[in-house]
Amino acid sequence: MSAPFVSIGRLSEHAGRSVSLRGWLNNKSSKGKLHFVQLRDGSGYVQCVVFQKSVTPEFFEAVGRAGQESSLVLEGEVVADARAPGGFEIQVKGGAVLQSVDGFPIGPKEHGPDFLLSQRHLWLRSKRQWALLRIRDAVITALRGFFDEHDFVCMDSPMFTPSACEGTSTLFEVGYFDRKAYLTQSGQLYAEASAMAFGKVYCFGPTFRAEKSKTRRHLTEFWMLEPEVAFATLEDVLELAEDMLVHTVAEVLRRRKPELEVLERDLTKLAAIQKPFPRMTYDQAAAILKDTPDSTFRYGDDLGAADETILSLRHDRPVMITHYPAAVKAFYMKREPASDKVKCVDVIGPEGVGELIGGSQREDDLELLLHRIREEKLPEEAYQWYLDLRRYGSVPHSGFGLGLERTVAWIAGVEHVREAIPFPRTMYRMEP
C-alpha cells in the first residue's frame, strides 16, 4: 500500500485523500460489477465500494469469495457521503485479502445466549458488543477521570484476604501455599485504611461473589469502584455520587453517541440524568410501597429487587434511598443517634436496572464498632487492624461502592450485566 494507514474512527481527518485501511469484512453485498464491503477495524465501520474496473480482476474475485470476518487491506479514496453511516465511504483502488474466511460461526441470523456466550471470543466482534464494550471503556475512563480531577488517589485494595468482609457463604476459597485465602468481596475496609493516610481515595478492581444466582443481575466476578473520603459525612458522599454519575453519563454522551445509536438507546433518558437526584428515606420508601397494590414489602425488611423497581420507575433519574434499619445493613455503618437506622444510602438506577451504588458513613467510634462486631459474632481478632483505624486518630468518614457492570448496562440500555463485561463469569460459565 502506498497510502498511509489510518483508522476508520479517524476517517474524517482524511476526507478527499487516499488512505489504506486494515480490518475485517463485517458484511458484503454484490451487484454485478460492484462489491459493497462493510469493513470494521475496531475503531469503527465504513462502507467500501469495490468497482470491478478500478481494481485487478484477481482482487475483485478474491473480495467476491471472501466471507464474513475475512481479514483485508484496502486502499482507496475517502469520499464524503451524507447517506453513509459515519458520513464517509471508501472508493477502493486496490488491496489484498489476508485470510479468506468461510463459515464464521456467528452469522446475521439470531443465536441463543448460550451459544453466543460459548463463542464470546468471536461474539465480541458483533456490532452490538462492539458498541456496548466501547461504552464500558468510556465509563471507566470517565469514572477514573472524575476522581483524578477531584484529587483522589487510586489505592488498589488487595484481592487476597484472610477473612470475610461481609458474610462467608458467598466467598471463593483459594489454596494459598499451606493456608487458605479468600477472594475479596469489597475493597472497602482497606480503602478506609487508605483514606486515613491519603484523605480521598478510591479503589477500582475486580471483586468476587460465589452467589448461586442465575439472575440477569449477577456475575461471580465483577468490577467495583469504591471511593472513601476522610472527614466526609453521608451528605457529602450523596453529593459525590450524584456528581460522579452526572459526569459519567455526560462523558458517555459526549464520546460514544454513535455507539449508543447502534444500541438504539433513548438518548433523552440519558440527557435527563442531571442534579439533583430524588432522595428519600427508607421510611418514605416504605410508605410508597405500602400504597402500591402489588408490593409484598414488609416494613423492617431490606428492599428487594421488585421494590427497587417500583421506586425507580417513579423517577427519570437515580433515586437515593437513605437511612435503612441497622438490622438489614452491614456492621460498619454508622448509627443515627438514638435511632435504629444507619447513615447509609442505596442508589437505585432508573428504568428498573437495580442498585447501582451502596454506601454509608462508617462507624468511627471504637466502642460502638466493637459492640457491632461482637453482636454479629464476627471474628474479632481478624478485625484488629480495622479497629486500629478507630484507635489512632479516628475521624468521620464515608464512602460507597459502584458496580461497574450494572452502571454500564444501565447507561447502554442493555438488560443483562453479562454483556457489560468482556468475558463474563457466572455460576455455570468460565469459558472461554
Add this chain to the structure above:
Amino acid sequence: MSAPFVSIGRLSEHAGRSVSLRGWLNNKSSKGKLHFVQLRDGSGYVQCVVFQKSVTPEFFEAVGRAGQESSLVLEGEVVADARAPGGFEIQVKGGAVLQSVDGFPIGPKEHGPDFLLSQRHLWLRSKRQWALLRIRDAVITALRGFFDEHDFVCMDSPMFTPSACEGTSTLFEVGYFDRKAYLTQSGQLYAEASAMAFGKVYCFGPTFRAEKSKTRRHLTEFWMLEPEVAFATLEDVLELAEDMLVHTVAEVLRRRKPELEVLERDLTKLAAIQKPFPRMTYDQAAAILKDTPDSTFRYGDDLGAADETILSLRHDRPVMITHYPAAVKAFYMKREPASDKVKCVDVIGPEGVGELIGGSQREDDLELLLHRIREEKLPEEAYQWYLDLRRYGSVPHSGFGLGLERTVAWIAGVEHVREAIPFPRTMYRMEP
C-alpha cells in the same frame, strides 16, 4: 469553624486568607508558648504554628497533650514562608483535637520490615509511603491516559480462567462451585481476542503467581498492564513501549515532584528517560555477557536477573532486548523465518530494577501455533477458542505486558516492590 475547609495540597490558592484544615498530627515540637504542629491531611504536609496567646488555654493544652496521629481541626491564616516546605505555614487561631492519640505504634525511630508490614494499615501514613503510593497513583493515571489518548479500548480480561496460560506450577487454584478455576497469570490471550474485535486494546488488572519466591522482585498478587494491537509488528510495539514509558516518567515528573523529593529520588535519572531506548538482540546481549568477567551466562539460556543487571547498568535508560531463542520463550511468540529465534522483547529497567516489560509479535499462523501447542504438550482442547483467532480473519498482531509495581519501584527509586502496592501479598503474608 467559620473559615472554609481546604486541603493542604491546594493551600497556595488561599494565600493570605483564613482557612480550616482537617487532618492528623504528623509531628510536633513545643517551645514555651509555641507548638509547631506538622499536620498531614493526605493531600500534603504543612507546619501550623500554635501561639499560646492566639488560642484558648484549653486548646493550647490539648495540642500540647496530643501525640502522633491525633486527629485535629485547625483554623488559621495561610502565610507565605519561603523557608517552609511547600512555601506556606498556618498561623493558628483556633481548632479542636478530635481524638488525642498516645502511643501510635510507628514512631520516628527505625522499625524492621516485618513489623512495618504487619502494621501496613498504619504504615501507609508515613511520609515515605505517602510519597511512594501517590507516585503509583500518578503512574496508573499516566498509563491509562496514554492509552486513552491513543484510541485504545480498555478491555478487562477475566480473573477466573479454566486453564493455565503459561505453566501450571505457579497457579492459584480456586474452588468454583463444583469445579476448579485458576486465577489469571496474564490477560494476554483474552486481550488478543479483544484486539481482533476492537483493534487496539489494553487490559489492566491484578494477576497472580503462586511463586515460592522471597526475592524483592516478587509478589503473589500484582497489577499488569497489557496492550495488544491488531496489525502491529514487533517493531510497532517497541515504539509503543518506548512512547508509553517516556510519557509516564514525564507525567510523574510533572505531577509528583514533591513526592520524588521526599524519596530523595535523583531527578536527573528520570529526566534522562527519552527516546530512543538502546536496542540489542539476544545475540548481541550474549556477546556482551561473554566479555563480562563475573557473568555465569551460557548461550541459549534465558537471561537471569544478574545478566539483566549487567546489561541495564551500561545504559541510562531502559534497554530493549529482542529475538530470544524460541526454546526459552512462550509458545505463542512468532518465529523469525528460518531461525530458532522469536519476535519478542524484554525491556530491562535502568539501575538494576529488572524486567519491566515482556512482549512479542504473536504467532498468527494456525498450523504453526498448533504445532507449538503440541510440542509443549499443552491441553489442545482448552486452546480451541484461542486457535479460532487464527481461523477467522487472522492478522499480524503484537502486544506486551508491563508489571506495574516494578515500574513504580523503578520510577520512585525504591528497592522493594512490596512497598509499591498498598497491601502487598507475598508467600508468607496476606495480612492485614
